[in-house]
Amino acid sequence: MAVQETAIQQSFMSRTKRFVRDVKAEMKKVNWPTRKEIxxxxxxxxxxxxxxxxxxxxIDAVFAKALQFLIK
Structure with a gap:
């Protein structure tokens, strides 16, 4: 049982590291806007x-007036 838990933990850690590495690579590809554009x-x-x-x-004012006209 302990062997399976260790393998699962290692698998989780390796997937997490790969995810972070991939995120960093994608963030380098982003075309960030300039201050002037922002x-x-x-x-x-x-x-x-x-x-x-x-x-x-x-529109709210018009409907309020119309409703007041209908109620009176």
């Missing part, structure tokens, strides 16, 4: 979020 993309996301929030607010 700032530009962040600006686009911020503007998009603000516009969508304003749209949702406007």
């Amino acid at each position: 700032i530009a993309h962040t600006g686009v996301v911020f503007v998009t979020v603000v516009l969508i929030a304003a749209l949702i607010w406007a």
Whole structure:
């Protein structure tokens, strides 16, 4: 029984080491964005979020007014 546990542990350790090695190799292939690109993309996301929030607010206001009109 102890022999099987040792073999399983070694198998787990070798698979873990291989996984970490493969992750390092793949991370070297990643094309990381520049600081300028990150700032530009962040600006686009911020503007998009603000516009969508304003749209949702406007639609909510219209439905609230319509509901008030129907209730009165």
